[in-house]
Amino acid sequence: MSGMRGQVIVLPGVKAPDAPGAVKLQLSSADVVASSMASLHRVMSPKSLVSLTNGGVAGYCRVSGEALIQKGSVPSVLRLVKVGSKPALGLSYNLGLAGLAFQPGSASKSYTQVAVVSVADPTDRVNFLFTFTDDTAISSTLRYDITTASPSQKVFVCYGSSNNPPHAEVARPAGTWAVVIVDYDDESRKVSIAVNQVDSFVENLKSVNHPVVDTSYFEVGYHASANGLRDAKVGDVYIFNESLRLNVAGMAQLGQLVAALKAEYGIA
Secondary structure, three states: OOOOOOOOOOOOOOOOOOOOOOOOOOOOHHHHHHHOOOOEEEEEOHHHOEEOOOOOEEOEOOOOOOEOEEEOOOHHHEEEEEEOOEEEEEEOOOOOOEEEEOOOOOOOOOEEEEEEEEOOOOOOOEEEEEEEEOOEEEEEEEEEEEOOOOOOOEEEEEOOOOOOOOOEEEEOOOOOOEEEEEEEEOOOOEEEEEEOOOOOOEEEEOOOOOOOOOOOEEEEEEOOOOOOOOOOEEEEEEEEOOOHHHOHHHHHHHHHHHHHHHHHHOOO
């Protein structure tokens, strides 16, 4: 706009890059790809988090600039770790009740979520991504589980709205890291999931919609019970406020993002 050149604009709650406690602007190839996508909504990146003196972590969403919120009865168990050479979010106590949430109002009815996760072969359920309203879980966006079939299978599972079936699941591949893509369209209630690629999704239809209200929020981990991150770790998380599977251009960009993340995390 004319007349704005040279002025300083101060946004409440948003810190300048060089200010104490501000987001560390370390841009990867994946960040560059994601930033070019119009529906990029929220980002959690361990490389921009800091460890707190008495335990726990602090940081900001790299899209909105808003502070991330530690949730749960023991948030001090949240910690930064290294998996290989990559920073990651994890827990210092496997059964700790803690998660790292975006601000209230961050949840969207439809979404595509791209998360880089590491599962150290746990024997129990791991909840990676959830939607909450207040402290009530309303959507299990991404979890790891072990099926009761014989022989049992280790799978990534996604639900479009509630914690109950129907759901979509895909086998966990071998390797330290995996890029998991979860897509949900609230109009059709189609939920779908893929790992390390975007050419083929496993999908299902939900019987109810995603019950998001104005104060609902997305959370990394799960602070409501011990079925949180356990000994699993989370790398970069990118959230888009639409179903990218609904348009060709979105899918092309999503493919570029997944390819960049695979290169960054050393995924074959």
